Amino acid sequence: MPTPLGSYVPAVRIGDMVYTSGQTPLVNGKLMYAGAVGDGGVTIEDAKASARLCGLNALAAASGACGGVDDIVRIVKVTVFVASTPDFTRQPEVANGASDLFTDIFGDDGKHARSAIGVASLPLGCTTEVEIVVQVRP
Numbered sequence: 001m002p003t004p005l006g007s008y009v010p011a012v013r014i015g016d017m018v019y020t021s022g023q024t025p026l027v028n029g030k031l032m033y034a035g036a037v038g039d040g041g042v043t044i045e046d047a048k049a050s051a052r053l054c055g056l057n058a059l060a061a062a063s064g065a066c067g068g069v070d071d072i073v074r075i076v077k078v079t080v081f082v083a084s085t086p087d088f089t090r091q092p093e094v095a096n097g098a099s100d101l102f103t104d105i106f107g108d109d110g111k112h113a114r115s116a117i118g119v120a121s122l123p124l125g126c127t128t129e130v131e132i133v134v135q136v137r138p
Contacts, residue, residue, distance in 0.1 A: 001060035002026040005123065010061035016073075016138050018065045022081065022129040023057035024122070025050045033127040038088030047127050051080055051097030054130035058098075059105075066136040074109040075102045077133040083126065084118040091116040098130050 002023065004010055011020040025033045033050035035042040042050075055078075063069045080095035082088075095116035102110035112132075122129050 001064055002057055011065035013065045016136055018062045018134045018136055020058045020061040020132050022131045023054045024126045024129050025053040031124050031126055034125045035127055036083040036085055038085030042127050047094040048097030050127040051094055052101045054128050055098035055101040058130050058132045062134045071137045073135040073137060075112040075134055078112050078114045079131045080116045081119050081122055081129040083122045091118045
């Protein structure tokens with residue numbers, strides 16, 4: 001699980017729900033995907049891979065707050081932020097990188113509500129950021 005880059009915790013548990021902070025595409029402290037989609041520098045496939053990695057980091061954060069991934073009952077809500085140019089409109093396709101990961105792991109319990117949001121920039125210049133809300137075993 002990535003170390004927080006500021007004054008916050010990776011996830012907070014309230015009853016049977018866990019809310020994660022936004023997770024970026026970091027592996028062992030190294031940023032794996034940087035740049036905006038739509039300017040020719042980052043492909044949609046790379047952006048989807050970035051969202052998938054963010055999703056894995058979000059699962060790690062949620063798991064850390066509830067005792068393990070086996071304690072996650074279902075994915076409730078996913079928010080995907082995509083660094084993109086003003087004319088780029090395929091954020092939902094990029095967000096599928098995370099959404100597909102959750103359904104691959106949890107099946108029907110991985111199906112979730114979702115927002116895919118285009119933004120001008122993200123922390124560290126990363127391509128995507130993902131936050132999730134999960135239901136966990138009591």
